[in-house]
Amino acid sequence: xxxxxxxPVKINVxxxxxxxxxxxSEVLLRQLDHAKFKISHxxxxxxxxxxxxxxxxxxxxxxxxxxxxxxxxISAKKQGLIKKVIVTGCLSxxxxxxxxxEIPEVDAYFGVNNFKEILEYIGKxxxxxxxxxxxxxxxxxYAYLKIAEGCDRSCSFCAIPLIRGGHISKPPENIIHxxxxxxxxxxxxxxxxxxxxxxxxxxxFQKRALGSLLEELSKVKGIEWIRLQYxxxxxxxxxxxxxxxxxxxxxxxxxxxxxxxxxxxxxxxNRGIDSRMTYNLIEAIRKEVPxxxxxxxxxxxxPGETDREFNELLDFVTEIKFDRLGIFLYSHxxxxxxxxxxxxxxxxxxxxxxxxxxxxxxTISQTKNDExxxxxxxxxxxxxEGEYFIGRTEFDSPEVDNEVxxxxxxxxxxxxxxxxxxxxxxxxxxxxxxxx
Numbered sequence: 001x002x003x004x005x006x007x008p009v010k011i012n013v014x015x016x017x018x019x020x021x022x023x024x025s026e027v028l029l030r031q032l033d034h035a036k037f038k039i040s041h042x043x044x045x046x047x048x049x050x051x052x053x054x055x056x057x058x059x060x061x062x063x064x065x066x067x068x069x070x071x072x073x074i075s076a077k078k079q080g081l082i083k084k085v086i087v088t089g090c091l092s093x094x095x096x097x098x099x100x101x102e103i104p105e106v107d108a109y110f111g112v113n114n115f116k117e118i119l120e121y122i123g124k125x126x127x128x129x130x131x132x133x134x135x136x137x138x139x140x141x142y143a144y145l146k147i148a149e150g151c152d153r154s155c156s157f158c159a160i161p162l163i164r165g166g167h168i169s170k171p172p173e174n175i176i177h178x179x180x181x182x183x184x185x186x187x188x189x190x191x192x193x194x195x196x197x198x199x200x201x202x203x204x205f206q207k208r209a210l211g212s213l214l215e216e217l218s219k220v221k222g223i224e225w226i227r228l229q230y231x232x233x234x235x236x237x238x239x240x241x242x243x244x245x246x247x248x249x250x251x252x253x254x255x256x257x258x259x260x261x262x263x264x265x266x267x268x269x270n271r272g273i274d275s276r277m278t279y280n281l282i283e284a285i286r287k288e289v290p291x292x293x294x295x296x297x298x299x300x301x302x303p304g305e306t307d308r309e310f311n312e313l314l315d316f317v318t319e320i321k322f323d324r325l326g327i328f329l330y331s332h333x334x335x336x337x338x339x340x341x342x343x344x345x346x347x348x349x350x351x352x353x354x355x356x357x358x359x360x361x362x363t364i365s366q367t368k369n370d371e372x373x374x375x376x377x378x379x380x381x382x383x384x385e386g387e388y389f390i391g392r393t394e395f396d397s398p399e400v401d402n403e404v405x406x407x408x409x410x411x412x413x414x415x416x417x418x419x420x421x422x423x424x425x426x427x428x429x430x431x432x433x434x435x436x
Contacts, residue, residue: 008038011122012048014073015041015137016066017056019144019193019229021089025054026134028115033135035124041137046076050084050122055091057163059331066091067103074105086121088114090163094335112164113149132178139382141416142189142225142398143182147175147213151195152202153232155259156270156337157302157330160195167196169204172213176220183222188416189380190223191397196232198240211239218247224418225380225394229255234272236281241288251394252289255324257297261316262309265302270337282320293395295324300357301350302330303341310353317360323368324401325361327354362428369402369426376436379404379421381414389414391421393431404431411435 011032015025025041032039040048051073055066066089076082084107092099093111100109108121116126136143151160152167179190194200201209217226226249228240233256244250260266263274273281285292298313317325329350332343379391382398388405396402404421421433 008036009049010038010040011050011052012040012043012045013052013054014069015054016069017054017058017062017090019191020146020195021054021056022137023134023144023146023193024089024113026137027131028052028054028118029135029137030130030133031115031119031124031126034127034130035119035122039135041135046073047081049082050086051076051082052086052088052118055087055089057089057091057094058159059328059333061331063091070099070103070106074103077105084108084122086110086118088112088118094159094163132174133181134178136182136185136187138398139415140186141380141382142191143187144193145175145179145182145190146170146193147197148194148200152199153196153272154270154337156268156341157299157333159333159336162335164195167199167203169200169202169209171204172209172216175213176216179217179220179223183220186416188223188418189225189227190217191227191229192217193229196230197228198231198235198237208237210237211243214240214243214247214250218243218249224249225251227251227253227394227397229397231256233258233278233281238284238288241285244292245289252292253295253395253397254285254289254292255295255397256285259297259299260302260305260309260313262305262312265305265309268304268338268341269299269302279320293323294320295326295397295401296322297326297328298357299328299330300353301345301347303338303343303345305330305345314357314360317357317364321364321368322361323365323395325357325364326400327357329354365402366426366428369428369431372423372431373426374423376420376422377404377433378418379406379433380418381406381416383415384408391419402429402431404433406433406435409435 013025013029015021029039053069056062073085077085086108087106088110092109096109110118119126148169150165150167231254258278261275266274377393379393381389381391383390387408391404420436422436423431423433425432
């Protein structure tokens, strides 16, 4: 009588936080898949053999979400649904000792990028030759592409260098190989990410090399859009603008977090740029790449921000009219330089300032979207939702930016395809259209 082979061990990877964490989880999933585990990602079913939680430890809200997720999974373990719980990522890298003391029910804690150690802990070998391969957790037509790890900046409010260490550029040949593999598997849009894109290459070539990397990536067959997220403004490499403007498959889109505009705030934040330099940089970017969409993020409630500094920030947004805008409430992070400053701005005032800024941005976005009515835009279809196909223009990143809604015309297999869409109406953060 033949015996049944044992069922494969089920491992669910839960990812919290930013796109960098997403790519880390995707690398880990590829390793687990090769090791013949039955893998899932963010599965609602807690009946698993092993759950690996990839945590975020960037700001207070993210830390709280990570802790709540750990406690929820531990509760399922106590009920006998889960055999082992492993915690990795930014939170456990930053608070390893504290977590071991406060939540001892977790079987093992690891920091960031400890793929080899995790595989060894569960009794498998780590395959270095698979490091450029991933199992995507995003829709199959777009993928995040991490070109560097860590950060050499010393922004006073940011704990990332404490967690992920100094800047390490990924060798260009590895990036091109990874991009080629992604394209061969159906990816059409690459979203370049790093803690600081514009610092790419300094550690390898002793000079900034993002421009030359973009030149090579633009040649990868099958990639129709390349998008840049998180370009640090200080010492911005102006040569990349000519590349963006000259390559049809590089989106006229730039995510460049300015954080503030008041000189005293920028100095205390240690941003390496002042108000005049900021205005000049924005003017140069828009002149070099006509029609570019600029996304920025700003911080409200930084220690010492009075109504005067906040009003200057309001005037900045009013004048510049960013295409996309994100707001962070200042988070007082231990270990950072700003932690020594007294956090004088109340949470109530922080939220009020954030609301005022977003109301202003809503008006700006509505005006910009109204100007698109009647125009035909190239749109990538991300998904079907209810009665609509949902897509994006080259001016929009997934998850954080505007979307284009097209009524369902019963066309099948549209997600992942590019379509020309005529814009028929607009809301502040959504466009509506029909297939042209």
